[in-house]
Amino acid sequence: MRRYRRLLAVLILIAGLPARAGAPATVPGVELRGEWEQGAVLFGHAPAGTKLWFNGRALKQTPAGDFVLGLDRDAPAEAELKVQLAGEAARTYRYPVAKREYAIQRIDGLPPKMVTPPPEVLARIKDDQRQVAAARQRDSGGLGFLQPFEWPCTGRISGVFGSQRILNGEPKQPHYGVDVAVPTGTEVRAPADGTVVLAHPDMYFTGGTLIVDHGYGLQSAFLHLSKLLVEDGQRVRQGEVIALSGMTGRATGPHLDWRMNWYDARIDAQKLAPAMPVSAPVPQPAP
Ligand SMILES: [Zn+2]
Known part of the structure; x- marks a missing residue:
């Protein structure tokens, strides 16, 4: 006080x-x-x-x-x-700044290699992280960040921003994305105009991974994609199909994981999107 x-x-x-x-x-x-x-x-x-x-x-x-x-x-x-x-x-x-309460999400019974990567993949993981960090430094200067954002795909929300993950009893990195449970092959659309700053078909944890820069520090990442339909450096328009969803990398089921950053700050993509359309099943927060 x-x-x-x-x-x-x-x-x-x-x-x-x-x-x-x-x-x-x-x-x-x-x-x-x-x-x-x-x-x-x-x-x-x-x-x-x-x-x-x-x-x-x-x-x-x-x-x-x-x-x-x-x-x-x-x-x-x-x-x-x-x-x-x-x-x-x-x-x-x-x-x-108001503090948020984040959900705790426990997932048990995962294959141990998904929780603790085996030593032989550490170099690959490091290289993935280096590429993501480099993509975050890129600023296309585009004005997509000023558009009202749209959902890249619609469906049941199966994971929310910020939840603390406990995998096989071990506390891990929080979940930074909003997960939309959709079948593999669902079209993923650019939520706003932008420039592709990373297009990787197979990262260890995140599988097929796209990062789209909306300008002025605001970027979207799309994870676990089954197919990328755009290339690094390509400009994309809001609503354009940029990828197909999947469950590549370390995913427990098919879904789209949409994450957003403002430079290094992890932000909640769901806060920028409108309410999930009513035609989609009722969104449910993570347990
Ligand atoms: Zn996720």
């Missing part, structure tokens, strides 16, 4: 805000939409000539002044936006 009061006092001093408890800081001239919550994405607009930094990272703006930022699955309780309007001194605004 004391810490919160102090934060509020600082906010009032810095931003000259009215003392309304819990009210996020508003920045004169800068629009921000989205929730300050772990895994969320916020979109903003600032007047020409504004400089912005989010948690110390300089934010890139489109020529029209649009920008985007993402809050990692484990983002700390406070985020910081530094704003320098043209001809003014820089000001720092602090935002409380």
